[in-house]
Amino acid sequence: MRSQLSQRLIQSKQILRDFPRSRRYLVGVSGGRDSVALLHSLVDLGYKNLIVCHLNHQLRGRSSAADARFVENLAAKYDVDLAIESKNVRALAAKKKMSIETAARDARYDFFANIAKRKRCRTIFLAHHADDLVETFLINLFRGAGTTGLGAMRNVSKRRINGVDITIVRPLLGVWRNEIDKFVRTHRLKFREDASNKNLAPLRNRSRHRVIPYLEKTLGRNIRQNIWRAAAIASEEESFFEQLLPPELAKVTELGVKQLRSLPVAVQRRAIRAWLRSKEIVDLGFDLIENVRALLDSASAAKTNLPRDRHARRRAGKIFVE
Amino acid sequence: MRSQLSQRLIQSKQILRDFPRSRRYLVGVSGGRDSVALLHSLVDLGYKNLIVCHLNHQLRGRSSAADARFVENLAAKYDVDLAIESKNVRALAAKKKMSIETAARDARYDFFANIAKRKRCRTIFLAHHADDLVETFLINLFRGAGTTGLGAMRNVSKRRINGVDITIVRPLLGVWRNEIDKFVRTHRLKFREDASNKNLAPLRNRSRHRVIPYLEKTLGRNIRQNIWRAAAIASEEESFFEQLLPPELAKVTELGVKQLRSLPVAVQRRAIRAWLRSKEIVDLGFDLIENVRALLDSASAAKTNLPRDRHARRRAGKIFVE
Numbered sequence: 001m002r003s004q005l006s007q008r009l010i011q012s013k014q015i016l017r018d019f020p021r022s023r024r025y026l027v028g029v030s031g032g033r034d035s036v037a038l039l040h041s042l043v044d045l046g047y048k049n050l051i052v053c054h055l056n057h058q059l060r061g062r063s064s065a066a067d068a069r070f071v072e073n074l075a076a077k078y079d080v081d082l083a084i085e086s087k088n089v090r091a092l093a094a095k096k097k098m099s100i101e102t103a104a105r106d107a108r109y110d111f112f113a114n115i116a117k118r119k120r121c122r123t124i125f126l127a128h129h130a131d132d133l134v135e136t137f138l139i140n141l142f143r144g145a146g147t148t149g150l151g152a153m154r155n156v157s158k159r160r161i162n163g164v165d166i167t168i169v170r171p172l173l174g175v176w177r178n179e180i181d182k183f184v185r186t187h188r189l190k191f192r193e194d195a196s197n198k199n200l201a202p203l204r205n206r207s208r209h210r211v212i213p214y215l216e217k218t219l220g221r222n223i224r225q226n227i228w229r230a231a232a233i234a235s236e237e238e239s240f241f242e243q244l245l246p247p248e249l250a251k252v253t254e255l256g257v258k259q260l261r262s263l264p265v266a267v268q269r270r271a272i273r274a275w276l277r278s279k280e281i282v283d284l285g286f287d288l289i290e291n292v293r294a295l296l297d298s299a300s301a302a303k304t305n306l307p308r309d310r311h312a313r314r315r316a317g318k319i320f321v322e
Numbered sequence: 323m324r325s326q327l328s329q330r331l332i333q334s335k336q337i338l339r340d341f342p343r344s345r346r347y348l349v350g351v352s353g354g355r356d357s358v359a360l361l362h363s364l365v366d367l368g369y370k371n372l373i374v375c376h377l378n379h380q381l382r383g384r385s386s387a388a389d390a391r392f393v394e395n396l397a398a399k400y401d402v403d404l405a406i407e408s409k410n411v412r413a414l415a416a417k418k419k420m421s422i423e424t425a426a427r428d429a430r431y432d433f434f435a436n437i438a439k440r441k442r443c444r445t446i447f448l449a450h451h452a453d454d455l456v457e458t459f460l461i462n463l464f465r466g467a468g469t470t471g472l473g474a475m476r477n478v479s480k481r482r483i484n485g486v487d488i489t490i491v492r493p494l495l496g497v498w499r500n501e502i503d504k505f506v507r508t509h510r511l512k513f514r515e516d517a518s519n520k521n522l523a524p525l526r527n528r529s530r531h532r533v534i535p536y537l538e539k540t541l542g543r544n545i546r547q548n549i550w551r552a553a554a555i556a557s558e559e560e561s562f563f564e565q566l567l568p569p570e571l572a573k574v575t576e577l578g579v580k581q582l583r584s585l586p587v588a589v590q591r592r593a594i595r596a597w598l599r600s601k602e603i604v605d606l607g608f609d610l611i612e613n614v615r616a617l618l619d620s621a622s623a624a625k626t627n628l629p630r631d632r633h634a635r636r637r638a639g640k641i642f643v644e
Contacts, residue, residue: 141463142541144548150556203541210540218532219464219525226466229608234472237559240588266562286551 015155015171016045019123024049025169026083026115026124028108029074031067031192034127036074037180038172040189042125043078050078051119055111056086057104067192083115096308101201106282113161122166128153129172129180130228137231138207144286150231151238160250160278173232176224241270250278254318261296268293276306279321283307295319337477337493338367341445346371347491348405348437348446350430351396353389353514356449358396359502360494362511364447365400372400373441377433378408379426389514405437418630423523428604435483444488450475451494451502452550459553460529466608472553473560482572482600495554498546563592572600576640583618590615598628601643605629617641 019025027042029035029052042050054071056064068084075082093103116122128136136153157168172180184191200208215223244267246259255275260268272292273284281288291304295314302314311322341347349364351357351374364372376393378386390406397404415425438444450458458475479490494502506513522530537545566589568581577597582590594614595606603610613626617636624636633644 141552142537142545142548144551150552206540211537214536214540215464215533218528218536223464226464229466230463230472233608237563237588240586243586264562264565266559286555 015169018156019169021046022049023123024051024119024121026051026053026112026119026121028053028112028124028126029071030054031071031074032127033184033189033191034129034172034177034180036189036191037183038125038127039074039078040187041171041183043080048080050080051115051121052078052080052082053112053115053124054082054084055108056084057089057107058086059089059100059104070190070192083119085111085114087111099201101204109159109161113164113166116166117164122164123169124166125169125171127172128170129175129177131177131224133173133231133235134224134227135204135207135212137227137234138211139203142203142207151234151236153231154235154239157239160280162280241266242274245271245274249274254320257296257298257314257317257319260319268296276312276321281306281310281321292319337491340478341491343368344371345445346373346441346443348373348375348434348441348443350375350434350446350448351393352376353393353396354449355506355511355513356451356494356499356502358511358513359505360447360449361396361400361402362509363493363505365402370402372402373437373443374400374402374404375434375437375446376404376406377430378406379411379429380408381411381422381426392512392514403441405441407433407436409433421523423526424605431481431483435486435488438488439486444486445491446488447491447493449494450492451497451499453499453546455495455553455557456546456549457526457529457534459549459556460533461525464525464529473556473558475553476557476561479561482602484602563588564596567593567596571596576642579618579620579636579639579641582641590618598634598643603628603632603643614641 025042025047027035027039027050029039031054039050039052052071052075054068056068058064068086072082072084087107089100089104089107092098092107093100096103096106098106112124116124133153137150140150140152153170153173154168155170155173159166159168183189212224215227249271252275255272260271263271269289272289276284276289276292288306292312294300295302295304295312296319298314304312306312306321313320313322347364347369349357349361349372351361353376361372361374374393374397376390378390380386390408394404394406409429411422411426411429414420414429415422418425418428420428434446438446455475459472462472462474475492475495476490477492477495481488481490505511534546537549571593574597577594582593585593591611594611598606598611598614610628614634616622617624617626617634618641620636626634628634628643635642635644
C-alpha cells in the first residue's frame with residue numbers, strides 16, 4: 001500500500017531504471033513539504049544509500065537553524081547520511097547584486113557541487129514538481145527566454161558547477177502539488193513551512209499567486225495540465241538539441257568561429273550556452289547569448305561584456321572568455 | 323519617406339531578398355486594416371505582379387458583399403490582378419462540426435490553394451502581425467499543443483493543401499498592431515472593419531481581450547515583446563526540425579514502422595504530423611499525433627481514429643491512412 005503511493009509519486013519508471021537503488025545519491029532536502037515527500041518516497045522505494053544535503057540559507061535566523069535541526073532528525077530517522085552547511089545568502093545577494101531567490105539558488109547549487117565532489121557522488125535528486133515545471137516555464141516565457149529557457153527544467157539534466165559535473169534528477173516533475181499534499185497527509189509526514197516561499201522573486205511570486213490562478217479562472221482548470229504538456233515537450237526537445245552539440249564543447253577553451261558558423265542557429269545558441277556554462281558564466285539569458293553569437297559576424301565588435309566583469313572576445317578566428 | 327515606412331513595415335530584409343519583386347505573388351486581402359496595409363506596402367516596395375485573393379465568407383450578408391467590392395476597388399486602384407470567390411462558411415462549419423473561425427480558415431486555405439494552382443503561382447503573402455504571433459503562441463500553449471504547435475506561425479512556411487504545395491510568407495510578423503494602425507493613419511488608407519473579429523473562437527477571444535491585457539497589467543508592458551521573442555525562437559527551431567524530416571515524407575503512402583522508430587521522439591512527432599498533413603488530415607492536435615505514434619508500439623492497438631471518419635492503421639510493419 002505504502003509502496004504503491006510512493007511509486008505513483010515517483011512516476012517515471014525510466015528514472016527508477018536509470019538510477020538503480022543500489023547506488024549512492026545525494027538528495028536536496030530543505031525540510032519543506034516537497035523535499036520531505038521526496039525523501040520519504042525514495043527510502044520507501046528502497047533507496048538506502050542516500051546523502052541528505054541541506055543548506056542553511058540563514059534567512060530567518062532561529063527558524064533557519066530549526067529547519068537544519070529538523071532535517072538532521074529526518075536523516076537520523078531514515079538512517080541515511082547527512083551533509084549540512086550554512087551560508088549567509090542575504091549578504092551574498094547584496095554582494096553580487098542578485099535577488100535573494102537567485103542568490104539562494106546559486107548558493108544551493110554551489111553547495112551541491114561541493115558535496116558531490118567531496119563525497120564522490122555526482123547524482124542529486126531534487127523535489128521540483130509539476131507546478132514548479134509550469135511556473136518555471138511561464139516565468140521563462142514571460143522573460144522572453146526562448147526555447148532554451150522554456151525547456152529548462154528536465155527529469156534528468158547534466159550541469160557543470162565549479163568544475164564539477166553533476167546530474168540532476170527530478171522524479172516528481174509529473175506530480176502535482178496537491179498530490180504531494182495528499183501524500184504527506186496520508187503518511188502523516190511532518191515538514192517545515194518552506195522559508196523560500198517568502199523569498200520569491202517578484203516575477204515568480206506574481207506568476208504563482210496571480211497569473212496561474214487567473215488563467216485557470218479564465219480558461220478552465222485543465223489549463224495547468226496543458227501548459228505542463230507543452231513544457232514537458234519543450235524539455236524533451238531540449239534534450240534532443242543537446243545531443244546535437246559537439247561533445248568536446250565543455251572542454252575546449254576556445255570556440256572556432258568557422259565551425260560554429262556552420263551550425264544551424266538553434267544549435268549555435270545552445271553550443272554557446274553550454275560552452276559559457278562550462279566556463280561558469282552565470283545569468284545566461286537570451287541577450288547575453290545573442291551578444292556572444294554576434295561575435296561570429298566578423299564585421300561586428302570583437303568583444304562583449306559578460307557578468308561579473310568577464311568578457312567574451314573574438315581573435316584570430318576563435319572566441320574565448322577572459 | 324513613404325518607402326521608408328513600408329520598409330519598416332516589412333522589416334525582414336531576408337524576405338525581400340528571398341522573394342524578389344520581379345516575380346508574381348498571391349496576397350490574401352480580407353479588406354481589413356492589416357491586409358490593406360500589407361498590400362499597400364508591397365506595392366510601395368515595388369511588387370507590381372500581385373494577385374489579390376479575397377474569399378467572401380458570406381457571414382454578414384450585404385456587409386460581406388461590400389467587403390468584396392471594396393477589395394475589387396483596391397485591386398483596381400493598385401492596378402493588380404484579382405481573384406474573388408464566395409463560400410458559405412456558416413453552412414460549412416455546421417456540416418463539418420467546426421467552429422466558424424476554423425471553418426473560415428480552412429475555406430480560405432482551400433481557396434488560396436485553388437488560386438495557386440489555377441494561376442500557377444505558389445507563393446502567398448499573408449498579413450499576420452506580431453500580435454497575431456503572440457496570440458497564436460499563447461492559444462497553442464493553452465491547448466497544450468507542444469513545441470510543434472508553439473512554433474506554428476512562421477515568416478516562411480510550406481504547406482500542402484489539396485495536393486498543392488504552397489509557400490506562405492508573413493512579412494509583418496515583426497510588426498505590432500499599433501504600428502500598423504499608425505501606418506494606416508499616416509497614409510490615410512481606407513479599410514473595412516474586420517468581420518472576422520466578430521467570429522473569433524472563444525479561446526482566441528479570451529486570449530486577445532482578457533489574458534494578454536491581464537498579463538500586461540500584472541507583469542508590465544514588455545511582456546508582449548518577451549512572448550514574441552519566445553514565439554519567434556520556437557518558430558525558428560521548428561524550421562530546423564523540419565529540415566531533419568525525411569524529404570520523401572509527403573510523397574509516401576505508407577510510413578515504415580521500423581524507420582520511424584529509429585528517429586528521436588521529437589522528429590517522430592513532426593514526421594507523423596507532416597505525413598498526416600500531406601494526406602490532408604485536419605485538426606492535427608497533440609493527442610491525435612500521439613495516437614498515431616502509439617501505432618509504432620506493436621503491443622498496442624493497430625488502428626486509431628482520425629477526423630472526418632478516416633483512420634490510421636498499422637499492418638505488416640507499415641502505417642497507412644484509409
